[in-house]
Amino acid sequence: MMEVSKVIQDLDTATHxxxxxxxxxxxxxxxxxxxxxTTCPQCADKDNKGDEQKIIDDINAGRRQAVMNNTMQRAAIPPRFMDRRFANYRATCPNSAKALETxxxxxxxxxxxxxxxxxxxLMGTVGTGKTHLAASAxxxxxxxxxxxxxxSVLSAVRSVKETYGHGATQTERQAINALIAPDLLIIDEVGVQFGSATEEMILFEIINGRYEQMKPTIIISNLAMGPLKEYLGERVFDRLREGGGKAVVFNWDSHRAKAAA
Incomplete structure (x- = not known):
């Protein structure tokens, strides 16, 4: 305490x-x-505020990254497609370039x-990049x-069917609402196999629920227009096309087939 007092007593003042x-x-x-x-008090105050702002910016950046990581985890994009971006999509013909742009x-x-x-x-030939573009989006x-x-259709249906069993942690409505809630839902492998009446009902509940909530959906299918419309049903297909919804046909040769050749 005496040392502090001595320092204060020894202070000289000058105009700088x-x-x-x-x-x-x-x-x-x-x-x-x-x-x-001592330096200019206004400069010192500015430096202190700059340091404080940097700390705040770092905290906010960390929070944003945590939110991003959590959102990515909930997105459930398959590991095979985690690195898919528009920038690394390889357009091999005018139609594939148009699909990329769309x-x-x-x-x-x-x-x-x-x-x-x-x-x-997004519908058409296997191996043409439909899932790549959807994951990029x-x-x-x-x-x-x-x-x-x-x-996928099977995963979506399974998540709803799991609520039927004893000890389920959520109701059927909660499982369906979880698929209605996201801003965008991507449903892959639509029509891989023509499903049961239960599968069709669940798929209708999900797509119709999103339609009513004005939530966009991306459908990925290897089926052509006619069989896809038959699988989804006229009402569901019309809902997907309403409001300017587009159907992009992927009708060029498979990328995977070319890579294996």
Whole structure:
């Protein structure tokens, strides 16, 4: 305590000049092992505020990254497609380049699609990049702050059917609502096998629920237009096309077949 008092008593004051703020009263501080003149108080205050803001920015960045990580985890994008982006999609013909542009524009202008409940159908030949583009859209939307969930028909149906068993942790309605809630739902492997009446009913509940809530859906299928419409049913297909919803036909040769050749 005596040392502190001694330091205070030994303070000398002088008028110094700051290039930014002009004259200020500087104090000559004498400590046991060193001595110095205090700097411009306005500059010091600015530096302190800058340090504080940097800490706040770092905290906010950490929070944003935590939210992003949580959103990515809930998106359930399959590991095989975690690195899929629009930038690494290989367009091999004019039609594939057009498909890329259509899905990219859909993602870039998703606010408009969300406002209109505008969906997208990607259908056609196996191995042409439908899932790649859908996963790219999911990544792009998550980066914009939207929620996106990727599921297959079988996984979606299974998540609902699991509520029927003893000891289920949620109700059927809660399982369906979990698939209605995201800003974008991507349903893959639509029509891999023509399902039971229960499967069709569950799929209708999900798509119709999203339709009523103005929530866009991306459907991915290897079926052609006619069989896909038969599988989904006229009402569901019309709901997906309403509000300017597009059907993109992938009718070029398989990328995977070319890579294996």
């Amino acid at each position: 000049n700051c290039d930014q703020h002009g004259e200020y009263q500087s104090q000559h501080v004498k400590l046991r092992s060193t001595q110095f003149w 899905v990219r524009e859909y993602a870039e202008n998703f606010a408009d699609s969300l406002a209109a409940g505008r969906s997208l159908i 999911a990544h792009a939307l998550i980066a914009q702050g939207y929620t996106a969930v990727f599921t």
